[in-house]
Amino acid sequence: MSLLKVDKLTVQFGGIKALTAIDFEMEEKEILAIIGPNGAGKTTLFNCVSGVYHPTSGEILFAGESLLGLSPDRIAQRGIGRTFQNIRLFNNMSVLDNLMLGRHMKFQRNILQAFLRIRKEELLHREKVEEIIDFLDLAAYRQARVIDCPYGVQKRVELGRAIVMEPKLLLLDEPVAGLTVEEKNRVAYLVTEMRGRFGFGILLIEHDLRIVSRLADRMVVLNFGQKLAEGNPAEVQRNPEVIRAYVGEG
Amino acid sequence: MNLVESYKDDLKLIEKPWTGCWITMTVIALLLLPWFGNEHLIYMGTLIFIVSVGIMGQNILIGYTGQISLGQAGFLAIGAFSFGHMAQMGLPIGLALLGAGCMAAFFGVLVGFPSLRLKGPYLAIVTLGFGIAVYQTFASFEVLSGGRMGLVIPKFPALFGLTREASMYYFSLFLGIAFTLATYNLISSYMGRAFVAIRDNDIAAEVLGVNLTRYKLLSFAISSFYTGIHGAMFAMFMGFIDPQMFNFSESLIIFVAVVIGGLASVEGAIFGAAFVILVPQVFSGYKEFVPVIFGVTVIFIMIFEPLGLAGRWFKMRLYYRNWPFR
Incomplete structure (x- = not known):
């Protein structure tokens, strides 16, 4: 098929x-x-x-x-993951947070965990995101705000955000x-x-x-x-x- | 040195020991205030804690999720009057507070539905209509508002040998800290991230699997819950409410507090609350000029410091952290 x-x-x-x-x-x-x-x-x-x-x-x-x-x-x-022609990133977030959003669907989401700061899931998905950060060579920009990154990096972040969705x-x-x-x-x-x-x-x-x-x-x-x-x-x-x-x- | 050594370190609420230090000192100072401060200071403190809960809630909605809302007075009124009626029925305070919050959250979800279709100024108009409708409803139905005399609400009881005012002060301090912590946790969680994603780029968020309907409604529910608690606490603090307290200018004051404090910032919400409480006090001789001061401040903030007082605060901290380098 x-x-x-x-x-x-x-x-x-x-x-x-x-x-x-x-x-x-x-x-x-x-x-x-x-x-x-x-x-x-x-x-x-x-x-x-x-x-x-x-x-x-x-x-x-x-x-x-x-x-x-x-x-x-x-x-x-x-x-199905996608990227956009004119970059559509979350401009005010860090590169890391942009990539973490790519994992949003894979999170076991629980409103109580959010309020009580139980972050087991977060650490789990961080591992995966770090893997992609290495793959795309974004480590130097990890904590930078996306809007401050150069165009080429933004393109890669967008690629990464789609990849982490697996x-x-x-x-x-x-x-x-x-x-x-x-x-x-x-x-x-x-x-x-x-x-x-x-x-x-x-x-x-x-x-x-x-x-x-x-x-x-x-x-x-x-x-x-x-x-x-x-x-x-x-x-x-x-x-x-x-x-x-x-x-x-x- | 403050090197981050694990992913877990990245998720800490308080990153630097020094930050923890002055936060502890501030909390201790606030705890000791009733012993050293006069009655007026306690009054102001209580009011600031109460209001900052509401501003935090609206900051989640306006600052983080980017849904402009002008119907805050509506949620305040719903929270206050539900609390009033529940307290008069003899419910314990904790339960009545929770009920007031949930009632406001329920209406928050209802008001949230138009947000699925409307953006920016259009949503602002819808929520503005809601705020005015709630005010009119309470003003015209005496069953709800307790008639011309307003609704008398039992005040917070005196506990542990403290005066009634001091007990109320501690209770609002406790709630203020609890809500501040909860807000920090919320915005650093997956949910806060989803909220900011919706604000920054809703289409991209949706394509990443963020359910817009769910998160917009959640944001409305959570923010109105906060505002409902604010309303209920305010009602208990005043001991008396009537619909006139929740007219449109109350919505505007909350909006102004969110903007002046700083959009998308929890500290900003507290600063904003302090601003809108303290300015009318300082200029109490010139009451008619208070809206003018608010307006001019908003203009200046928009031009010179779009991140509000929180932005200034952040820059100040950065300056002292890097001192003597710049």
Whole structure:
């Protein structure tokens, strides 16, 4: 059974069709990239999968179960984590607290423990968070307020916040946008490492085709809310439709 | 040296020995106050402890969860009148207090429901409407408010050979400390983190699995519980309440205390409470100017110290901690 199956997904905002009958499937531990020009509907697709938008019609199956009509927190509990294109961190919290929030669902929550300062759970999850802090090399920023951190670090914190959720499927919305070449390579390495080490399936939006074609097992190309092509990176890049969408008429 | 050696050390309530030292000294000073201070000082102290409980609650809602509310007087009134009626029925004080808090928390949840859909100024308007509606309800139904004479409430009894005022002082000091500790614990727990997450970025919080409905309503319930206790204690302290005490300006004073004390800070709540109690006392000769002073202070705070008195306090501590380096 496939990890994620999107079936005839359509999203309409008034008269605008943001997505029209999108179909694709992804397997476990697969890295699937979604590419396309600006306004193609990539982020809308992510918002549908993570429950921020509700699609007009179509079906999204995660591990065989429908995600339609679920609120984002329920979807997160099913095992889908995501990052955002324009960073959405909790700016006034420390890096550590941001990552601890990623463990929120895994906490055994008890209001009495909160009031009486019983912090067994906290220590348990701190171990896991520290593991990810090492993995992402964030130790120097652990206690820093997120808003004071440089952009590259914020990107990594957001990545870390999604990783500590230990999802089965990770949605990464432009994880390397705005980074230096060095940082891009590092994130690219982290993405492959994440699949190997934690066994996530990763759905990736990215504009940097050089990075994407290296990372992705398969690609889906969107343009104006429609699926243009699907296949492995080499195939997709030779597809004349894709070339037309990206470069224009030749 | 204060090196953190384990994850557990990171979770300590009091990090530095010096902090523990002056906190202990402050508590001892407060405990000794009835022996050395005059009656007026005891009166002021009691009032500050009572009010700081309410301000702390509203700080959880406004400062930490970021839900702007202007209906505090409503919760105060609900707490005060439920306590009054329960005390008149002969319930023991502890039980009546708990009941008053729970009653306010129940209405807090009801008022919280619009917060699931509304944000910022829109929520402020809804809660403002609630505050005024509660005031009107109590003003028009004499069964609830005890009629034109108001509701007479049995005062706190004299205990352990102390005067009645001193007993009340110790009881509010005890409650104030208990609520302060509880608040510190709450905000450093997973729940406090979830509250701040909702304030900073609700969509991201939701995607991380924070149930917005539950935590927003929880925040409303907890904050109104605090405010209900504040109202009940205030009623017991005064020995008499009438609806006029809980009009809209009371909501504004609480809001002002939260802002001046410092948003998202427990110490700030205490400072804010002290400010709104002490300023009218200091300027008691110029009563009509008190709102002006509040207003001007809020403007200055907003411009020069957005973190309020707590921010100033924090910077002061940082300065002395690092002295002579800067």
